[in-house]
Amino acid sequence: MAMIKAALPVITSIDWQRVPSRLEVAGVERDRLGQELRGIAARIGLPSEAALTVIQVDDALPALEARLEDWLLHAGELDFVDTLFLSAEHGILMHWDFYKDLYAVRL
Numbered sequence: 001m002a003m004i005k006a007a008l009p010v011i012t013s014i015d016w017q018r019v020p021s022r023l024e025v026a027g028v029e030r031d032r033l034g035q036e037l038r039g040i041a042a043r044i045g046l047p048s049e050a051a052l053t054v055i056q057v058d059d060a061l062p063a064l065e066a067r068l069e070d071w072l073l074h075a076g077e078l079d080f081v082d083t084l085f086l087s088a089e090h091g092i093l094m095h096w097d098f099y100k101d102l103y104a105v106r107l
Contacts, residue, residue, distance in 0.1 A: 007093075007107040014095060016101075016103050019103075022105045023105070024103050025101070026101050027101065028096060028101065028102045031076070033096065034076070036102050037068060037075075037085070037094065038068070038072070040102055040103075041092075041094065041104070044092055045092070046068070046087055046090060046092050046094075047090065048067075048068070049067060050068070050089065051066075051089065052067065053085075054071055054083065054084070055083065055086065056082070057082040057083065057084065081100055082095075082096070083095070091107045093105055
């Protein structure tokens, strides 16, 4: 979390409108989440085998380590908006926010 706070404008949440280098997909419902996450990950340059720390912001789940494809196997069963997908190794953050908008940025 310190890495995110140091790199992005954060007060209580990330102010994505102040991140000019962001990629954005608006209005991503759960049934499209897998497809849109794969697409934005490819556009930002995240290797498909990259390890991610998946953080559900309201603590519904503890942070866990997973590859994107492994996590997506269960995405249809989950409805946890406000989820961060962080690749510290590649300096990439993806965020499915509370409003169901999907963002990605290189930190």
